[in-house]
Structures are given as structure tokens and as C-alpha cells.
Amino acid sequence: MFDVYVGNSVLFAAKDKAPKQIVVGISMEKTRKKDTYFNLDNGRLTASNSAFYQFVRDEVLSYMERTYRTSPFISFIGEGTSANLISYYLQESTPYINSYYSQLLTWVIVI
DSSP: OHHHHHHHHHHHHHTTSSOOOOOOOOOOTTTHHHHHOOOTTTSOOOHHHHHHHHIIIIIIHHHHHHHSOOOSOOEEEEETHHHHHHHHHHTSSSOOOOEEEEEOOOOOOOO
């Protein structure tokens, strides 16, 4: 999904259909379950989830704003369990994301 989003952002910016964007991807190949799965018993974030959540909020976004010329418009894109994690950012008393795209995949087995 990351490559599709980057491709679209470049294309739309080149055609003056959207502003240029800084797109940041976080590789989660080895840590997706630890970082994005939540406690199934109570629906809350685990300690690992909370650490990742705070890393994105406090370190990644702060670094981007200090290092690059950015606008106050921030979007999150998530797929599967990453999409679930986005909902926690929306629950903050003052949400700092302006838009999000969540794609939850549903698998159906037809026999």
C-alpha cells in the first residue's frame, strides 16, 4: 500500500491536483504484531503498542517538523492492524492528525 500511495502523491503533485507531500514509511516487517496488535481481552493498547504509538507521535512527527518545512496537515495511512492503531490517535483530546485512510482486510474462504 505504501508504494501505491507514494506513486499517487507524486502523480497528483505533478499534475497540480494535490500539493507536494513528504511521505514517511515505517518498516514493520518484523514488528507489526508487536507494534500494532492490541489486547483482545479489553481492546486497549499493550505496552509495546503504546511505545510504538508514542514513538510515532513524539519522535517521528517532531523530527519531521523540526527538519523539514511542513504544513499543519497530517494524514495517517494504515492497513490491517495498523489501521486499527490509527483510531487511537483520533481519541486524543486534541487530535493532531487531519485525515486518515484505513484499509481493513477481510478474508473470506469459499468452499
